[in-house]
Amino acid sequence: MGTGTRQQTAESVQTPPRAAVRIAGLVKTYPVSGRGRRPFPLNLLPEARRPDAHASGNGSGSRGVRGAAGPTGTAAVRACDGVTLTVRQGEVFGLLGPNGAGKSTVVRQLTGLMRPDSGTVDVLGHDVVRHPERAARILAYLGQESGALDELTVSLAAETTGRLRGLDAAAARRESDDVLAELGLTGLAGRALKKLSGGQRRLACVASALVGERPLLVLDEPTTGMDPVARRAVWSAIERRRAERGTTVVLVTHNVLEAETALDRVAVLDRGRVIACDTPGGLKAMVGGDVRLELVWRDRAPLDEPRVAELAARATVSGRRWTLRLSPDAARAAVDAVTTGRAFAALDDFSLATPSLEDVYLALGGSGEGLVKA
Amino acid sequence: MSTGIAHARAQARERERERADRAAHTDVTDSAASGTAAATVTGTAGVTAAAAAPDGAEDAQAPVPLAPRARLWPSLSAVYRAQLSRARVARIPLLFVATFQSLGIMVLMRGVVDGGAESRAVVAGSAVLIVAFVALNLLAQYFGQLRAGGGLDHYATLPVPAAAVVLGAAGAYASFTVPGVVVTAVAGGVLYQLPLSGLWVLVAVVPLAGAALAGLGAALGLLAPKPEIATLCGQLGMSAALLLGVLPGGRLPQPVGLLRDLLPSTYGVEALARAFETRPDWGHAALDLGVCAVVGVVSLALATWAYRRAAVR
Numbered sequence: 001m002g003t004g005t006r007q008q009t010a011e012s013v014q015t016p017p018r019a020a021v022r023i024a025g026l027v028k029t030y031p032v033s034g035r036g037r038r039p040f041p042l043n044l045l046p047e048a049r050r051p052d053a054h055a056s057g058n059g060s061g062s063r064g065v066r067g068a069a070g071p072t073g074t075a076a077v078r079a080c081d082g083v084t085l086t087v088r089q090g091e092v093f094g095l096l097g098p099n100g101a102g103k104s105t106v107v108r109q110l111t112g113l114m115r116p117d118s119g120t121v122d123v124l125g126h127d128v129v130r131h132p133e134r135a136a137r138i139l140a141y142l143g144q145e146s147g148a149l150d151e152l153t154v155s156l157a158a159e160t161t162g163r164l165r166g167l168d169a170a171a172a173r174r175e176s177d178d179v180l181a182e183l184g185l186t187g188l189a190g191r192a193l194k195k196l197s198g199g200q201r202r203l204a205c206v207a208s209a210l211v212g213e214r215p216l217l218v219l220d221e222p223t224t225g226m227d228p229v230a231r232r233a234v235w236s237a238i239e240r241r242r243a244e245r246g247t248t249v250v251l252v253t254h255n256v257l258e259a260e261t262a263l264d265r266v267a268v269l270d271r272g273r274v275i276a277c278d279t280p281g282g283l284k285a286m287v288g289g290d291v292r293l294e295l296v297w298r299d300r301a302p303l304d305e306p307r308v309a310e311l312a313a314r315a316t317v318s319g320r321r322w323t324l325r326l327s328p329d330a331a332r333a334a335v336d337a338v339t340t341g342r343a344f345a346a347l348d349d350f351s352l353a354t355p356s357l358e359d360v361y362l363a364l365g366g367s368g369e370g371l372v373k374a
Numbered sequence: 375m376s377t378g379i380a381h382a383r384a385q386a387r388e389r390e391r392e393r394a395d396r397a398a399h400t401d402v403t404d405s406a407a408s409g410t411a412a413a414t415v416t417g418t419a420g421v422t423a424a425a426a427a428p429d430g431a432e433d434a435q436a437p438v439p440l441a442p443r444a445r446l447w448p449s450l451s452a453v454y455r456a457q458l459s460r461a462r463v464a465r466i467p468l469l470f471v472a473t474f475q476s477l478g479i480m481v482l483m484r485g486v487v488d489g490g491a492e493s494r495a496v497v498a499g500s501a502v503l504i505v506a507f508v509a510l511n512l513l514a515q516y517f518g519q520l521r522a523g524g525g526l527d528h529y530a531t532l533p534v535p536a537a538a539v540v541l542g543a544a545g546a547y548a549s550f551t552v553p554g555v556v557v558t559a560v561a562g563g564v565l566y567q568l569p570l571s572g573l574w575v576l577v578a579v580v581p582l583a584g585a586a587l588a589g590l591g592a593a594l595g596l597l598a599p600k601p602e603i604a605t606l607c608g609q610l611g612m613s614a615a616l617l618l619g620v621l622p623g624g625r626l627p628q629p630v631g632l633l634r635d636l637l638p639s640t641y642g643v644e645a646l647a648r649a650f651e652t653r654p655d656w657g658h659a660a661l662d663l664g665v666c667a668v669v670g671v672v673s674l675a676l677a678t679w680a681y682r683r684a685a686v687r
Binding site (some may be wrong): 092108111112113114115126132133134135136137138139141143144145146147148149151152153156157160161163164165166168169172212214215324339 | 436437438440441442443444445448449452453455456460519520523524525526527528529530531532533535538626685686
């Protein structure tokens with residue numbers, strides 16, 4: 001016994017923190033069948049038997065690539081294209097990317113809701129691909145939909161979820177009361193979820209996810225639609241669990257501001273691939289010292305001004321708005337150019353900012369649109 | 375400029391180191407908290423871990439213990455309770471509609487049928503129609519919408535047996551028909567001057583016909599490729615129960631009669647109709663209810679399978 005303890009301590013000191021989640025080479029392709037998305041159980045069409053369609057059908061799971069579903073005969077959509085990630089224990093880890101990047105698909109494979117075509121998912125030592133039913137006993141999942149809880153009251157939703165997570169009646173009630181108090185929902189406990197505002201409903205769903213302790217929380221856009229007070233409540237509830245119990249959190253977001261402030265590490269996803277994975281600071285350091293200059297013209301840009309025409313060549317144009325990524329010196333010169341003479345007369349507004357995760361995303365070759373900056 | 379980048383990178387590295395330290399600390403407390411489980415696995419495993427420490431120490435760590443599964447009965451009762459509460463909120467108007475529909479049918483048919491077997495069939499058919507309306511039609515819609523809207527994910531990521539979800543929902547929907555069925559059966563008995571002494575059989579008719587129809591409704595809802603098709607199937611099933619249940623079997627043309635025999639609600643109707651006789655043939659009624667029970671077991675098993683299939687894709 002004595003040796004065991006000593007050895008354990010020595011190991012913990014020497015080795016890096018344990019991986020809570022290890023995802024390797026994850027590939028998931030959504031078959032696009034002629035009639036939409038889900039082959040009927042008795043469907044004998046060749047499509048349903050293609051090797052890449054062995055996890056037949058995907059129902060609402062194809063949320064991430066809905067826009068990509070085409071008419072009959074279009075190619076299958078690869079929502080996950082060799083995703084490899086390691087999340088360490090006690091870490092708040094984010095998956096960032098625009099809609100359709102494959103974030104939810106990764107999460108659904110992590111939670112055992114979807115089987116990958118190939119690749120491995122290890123959650124705290126358990127192979128979730130081989131034993132998807134184990135996922136429910138290791139992690140708590142907050143999905144994007146609240147359909148199963150909508151007609152319940154806030155307290156019954158939390159309490160029932162706790163009971164279904166294996167708590168006995170008294171423990172479920174106690175934990176549910178505690179979590180509702182923690183998130184400031186006690187006043188709404190008797191209201192049905194569908195009678196609440198979007199943000200309050202989301203908060204009630206977060207409460208349900210937190211009843212019944214789990215070492216891993218998987219949250220798909222937990223703070224969508226919430227006001228700042230509710231957001232803060234969620235983040236402090238997450239932080240408390242991490243501090244007190246070493247809980248690991250994997251969350252999906254497309255909110256760059258939230259990602260910068262709340263996450264330990266971020267994996268940036270684009271079209272089913274991890275294009276970068278680092279701390280928010282580390283990611284921003286990747287784009288170096290470039291700054292972002294945004295110009296908004298009143299009507300049309302005065303392209304006959306040579307210095308403006310020069311900028312036009314380097315700008316990402318979206319209607320009246322130009323976005324430029326420049327070195328500080330070049331940015332200074334550009335500001336000088338657009339704040340004098342005819343250019344200034346045509347200018348409606350401009351802003352100069354240090355790099356954000358959005359810039360990282362664009363610099364890495366991401367398609368860019370769909371990230372939220374609020 | 376380069377100094378700025380270097381500074382940012384240094385900061386990032388520092389933050390990384392801090393976080394690693396913090397996580398390592400968490401790991402220690404974690405192992406300590408989880409008791410002797412990890413420590414007792416010393417022996418060879420410990421040696422291997424130590425040897426492999428430089429590159430693959432993570433692999434040597436034992437999987438965390440799994441949280442217990444939710445057991446069948448407690449989780450079934452939790453689902454039942456939750457479903458009953460949402461039924462209270464959302465389904466009362468529909469139950470009124472179902473009951474008034476059945477009462478209306480009985481009033482309409484009052485002038486058409488002339489006593490005896492026909493009036494027994496009308497009253498029994500109208501009463502069981504409520505079970506078909508709620509358990510078959512509404513449950514098919516519920517599961518169809520839940521599946522299409524991603525609501526099943528909630529249950530699928532909880533360690534709850536599939537049977538608990540299906541039986542809990544089916545049971546709640548079936549229970550919800552009780553007041554309507556009792557009101558219809560008593561009102562019909564009075565209206566058609568039938569003996570009410572055999573109505574205790576409702577204690578068996580509602581749960582067994584309820585199980586058969588709710589199982590069918592749940593299976594339809596979970597198997598239908600689209601929620602609209604689930605709704606359509608539920609409506610058709612209810613219409614069939616209405617048309618084929620209310621009309622006495624003897625009068626129907628043979629192919630329609632065959633269809634009537636295939637419908638599980640028919641056996642509930644027959645059992646209840648026998649209870650309205652002055653000297654009921656309980657043996658036959660029990661046989662009818664036996665058919666309901668068998669269909670119930672099969673359809674609920676099918677629904678449970680369909681649930682599992684719908685939950686993991």
